[in-house]
Amino acid sequence: xxxxxxxxxxxxxxxxxxxxxxxxxxxxxxxxxxxxxxxxxxxxxxxxxxxxxxxxxxxxxxxxxxxxxxxxxxxxxxxxxxxxxxxxxxxxxxxxxxxxxxxxxxxxxxxxxxxxxxxxxxxxxxxxxxxxxxxxxxxxxxxxxxxxxxxxxxxxxxxxxxxxxxxxxxxxxxxxxxxxxxxxxxxxxxxxxxxxxxxxxxxxxxxxxxxxxxxxxxxxxxxxxxxxxxxxxxxxxxxxxxxxxxxxxxxxxxxxxxxxxxxxxxxxxxxxxxxxxxxxxxxxxxxxxxxx
Numbered sequence: 001x002x003x004x005x006x007x008x009x010x011x012x013x014x015x016x017x018x019x020x021x022x023x024x025x026x027x028x029x030x031x032x033x034x035x036x037x038x039x040x041x042x043x044x045x046x047x048x049x050x051x052x053x054x055x056x057x058x059x060x061x062x063x064x065x066x067x068x069x070x071x072x073x074x075x076x077x078x079x080x081x082x083x084x085x086x087x088x089x090x091x092x093x094x095x096x097x098x099x100x101x102x103x104x105x106x107x108x109x110x111x112x113x114x115x116x117x118x119x120x121x122x123x124x125x126x127x128x129x130x131x132x133x134x135x136x137x138x139x140x141x142x143x144x145x146x147x148x149x150x151x152x153x154x155x156x157x158x159x160x161x162x163x164x165x166x167x168x169x170x171x172x173x174x175x176x177x178x179x180x181x182x183x184x185x186x187x188x189x190x191x192x193x194x195x196x197x198x199x200x201x202x203x204x205x206x207x208x209x210x211x212x213x214x215x216x217x218x219x220x221x222x223x224x225x226x227x228x229x230x231x232x233x234x235x236x237x238x239x240x241x242x243x244x245x246x247x248x249x250x251x252x253x254x255x256x257x258x259x260x261x262x263x264x265x266x267x268x269x270x271x272x273x274x275x276x277x278x279x280x281x282x283x284x285x286x287x288x289x290x291x292x
Contacts, residue, residue, distance in 0.1 A: 086115040093119035097130070107135035107170055108155065117159035127161060134159075135170035135218055136199070143169070143195050144180025148202035152211055167212035168240055169199055172224045193227055204234060216240065216264075222257050229261070236263055243267030 089112045136151045137143050173192055181187055183195035203215040216238030239258055243251055258265040
């Protein structure tokens with residue numbers, strides 16, 4: 001019988017809700033316009049410009065988030081693409097924790113693990129009060145059983161913690177090199193399906209060892225979830241995917257499948273994904289912003 005991995009899903013719901021900024025508004029021509037959407041659009045424009053001009057390779061421990069703003073940092077220096085922004089990551093994380101934030105979503109490809117670990121340590125907040133999410137794959141290591149375990153050990157060392165609250169497979173495939181033959185894209189034994197299953201088995205092992213309090217997946221579609229079901233393995237606690245009005249029709253079947261199997265659907269990019277276009281979100285949202 002399929003069984004759901006034990007997971008305090010209420011914690012996820014509560015922490016996700018706590019991470020959503022309060023709706024603020026400003027008056028313009030007798031209309032109420034949520035200012036967070038305007039700020040978000042401007043920030044996304046700067047982010048896109050930075051991404052287009054950023055180098056393909058970034059040194060370890062340097063955060064992408066730091067160069068989305070042309071304002072000077074705490075030392076008075078204007079950050080440029082490729083600059084070490086550890087101080088800014090630490091300050092931002094400390095501020096988030098100071099105002100009551102407790103959920104931190106991270107991953108190896110974000111390249112700010114060590115800075116976040118420093119901030120958690122400096123905050124003085126008990127580790128058990130922080131809900132730490134991280135992802136494997138799409139970073140320094142590929143997918144596969146051994147690579148996954150090594151990547152998690154590396155992550156725990158960088159963040160200076162003995163466990164994560166939620167561990168996800170970042171993407172269903174990875175182009176990174178792997179020691180697992182079924183995960184080597186150019187190898188004769190490559191099998192995307194078996195690679196995903198081997199990686200999921202590694203997460204189950206890490207969960208049993210106490211390295212992760214809960215495990216799940218990210219960006220998995222219905223076919224990927226069905227593979228786990230057919231293999232009669234414990235099901236993911238969470239599937240973290242993009243979800244917004246523009247994607248509702250496309251994601252409707254996936255959302256229903258997650259509900260059916262008690263998999264928490266954890267959405268990201270509720271206003272769209274900036275790197276795809278300057279027109280960031282469904283036109284209905286912009287009509288709401290302008291005319292509501």
